Amino acid sequence: MSCLSVNNLCCIKRDRVLFERLNFRLQEQQALHVQGPNGAGKTSLLRILVGLAQADSGEVLWQQQKISESTRDFSSQLVYCGHKYAVNHSLSAAENLSFWCRMQNLGTHKDIFAVLDELGLVGLEHLPAGQLSAGQQRRIGLARLWLKPAKLWVLDEPFTALDTSAIELLSRKMEQHLAYHGMIVLTSHQSLELNHPVRSLQLEYRL
Secondary structure (H helix, E strand, C coil): CCEEEEEEEEEEECCEEEEEEEEEEEECCEEEEEECCCCCCHHHHHHHHCCCCCCCEEEEEECCEECCCCHHHHHHCEEEECCCCCCCCCCEHHHHHHHHHHHCCCCCCCCHHHHHHHCCCCCCCCCEHHHCCHHHHHHHHHCHHHHCCCCEEEEECCCCCCCHHHHHHHHHHHHHHHHCCCEEEEECCCCCCCCCCEEEEECCCCC
8 A cells, every 4th residue: 555654854944944843644545635824834845745855854755765765666656736837838738748748758648638628728728828827727737637647646736726617627536536546635725625534734834
């Protein structure tokens, strides 16, 4: 069974302790909702979890191995969607996703247009992403969840800029992911209404 473990994690930014002695364990079919005010360290925590930043102390383990020592295996089982949309404004939706699939060693994924259709982007797939709305750009970024078979999703404010129908679509996708033994860590200022239990991790703003 897949497992993500956080042991005694500490993060300091600009001489301010964001969090310390942080411990949790996430297994298949579990979701963790990281909450807290702005500046509490939510995004910093997520970046540490995916290996984009280093903790000041403590460790993150995937399958009982440090993620720094199991980079290939960990990255193959991870999809990270950050707070920014992570799309190239000069490329179209289809080009953005084709490039990402190649970078993830997924090849030119045959399902790109089917996913764009499900996300309501058919008819816009060849326009430069910079010409699309914020919500449409967010959908391009979230399409990665449909395209890569990965155990662990780490999502930073995934509902930002989405309309009601897109929020419902993403929520259903999250439920399906958990039902098929997936794992989710996310931040969101919105309440989560999923059919699976969602654990909460509250971070506090420290002066």
